[in-house]
Amino acid sequence: MLARTKRLGGFTYLMLLWWVAVSSVLLAALGQSWAIEARRQREMELVFRGEQIKAALLSYQEASPTLPKTLPTRLEDLIEDQRGPEVKRHLRRLWPDPITGSLTWGLVREGGVITGVYSSSNQHPLRAPAGVTRYDEWRFENGP
DSSP, rough: OOOHHHHHHHHHHHHHHHHHHHHHHHHHHHHHHHHHHHHHHHHHHHHHHHHHHHHHHHHHHOOSSSOOOOOSSSSGGGTOOSSSSOBSSSSSOOOOOTTOOOOEEEEEEEEEEEEEEOOOOOSOOOSTTTTTOOOGGGGEOEEE
């Protein structure tokens, strides 16, 4: 009877080791999947925020009280546009860059004014427009 119990104890130990190994592999695969999904979500947020800032730049330009219509020299001007008799808000707040987590965006400047923004990350995006291989090449700017 004692010999039979020892054999079962060894079998249980091997099954436990096998279960731990299989669980580890599955958890590693799940972690990889979560990381990719989180990156995909940050990329979608980058597009949303970039497009919102791009629309705010256009709104700022259209709200110019004088000719020629001008663009801002800093992003904070999109939150409080004090050029007219009333303060106008083109953005509610400045969002951080979802890829880097920093409040600092890369700025596309032309003649001292901001014409667009981009992420300052040099990572490779999962999905991007044609010709874009890194996040810092993905521009959200108003065309000519």
